[in-house]
Amino acid sequence: MSGRLTGKVALITGAAGGLGAEIAKRFCGEGASVFVADVSREQGEATAAAIGAVFLPLDVTSEEAWKAALSTVVGQAGRLDILVNNAGINVRKNIEEMPVESFDAMMAVNVRGPFLGIKHALPIMRKAGGGVILNMSSVCGLIGHAYTNETYTTTKGALTLLTKSVAVRYGKDNIRCNSIHPSTVETDLVQVMLKDPQRRAERFGEVPLGRLATAADVANAAVYLASDEAAFLNGVALAVDGGATAD
16 A cells, blocks of 8 residues: 655654654655654664664754765655755753853754755755655744743744745745644653643643644654645644644
């Protein structure tokens, strides 16, 4: 039985673990040929082997690394149909305490990384007759979030508008660009954070559905937006947040 992404070639950044690994697993299950891209070689190779994907070492802040990674994808698969810019970091300090070096590091990974990926993926997709770009933003790319630092919100807001700008300019090339905006996703790291009763009450209290997002919730949205079922969705900021931004 063919899947919703059969015949598609996808590169997913930050896919060695966590949300990126879940998206990679789902894409493989839907028939895509997947490249797991990450700076963590050991974990990335293990993830790729477990799901039948190919590992690519990639520092998303490096333009030369992007060129090398995409050259490998085209050399091995002949094309690139889907780019998922999932890699991201968060230094959890408010604006008064945030070292400028940490600000620069977050901007480099969260904004420069997707910028470079899109820059070098566009010609490949155009040559193939089209493609899909998915940018992993956040509810913090839609609203000012009381529990999240200003730097992270700044990076995700930039990614939201980068998405819309690319969608407007390159839709004519049959290249769709959309962003996904999860609320707090239930990961091992988040479970540690939620041992604090105040933080737990804050995060659960802001979601009308009364639970956190799961990695599967977000991966489901990524599969849909990457598939032909979403052929007329372009420039969309899809909130996967249980209604957190509906108010």
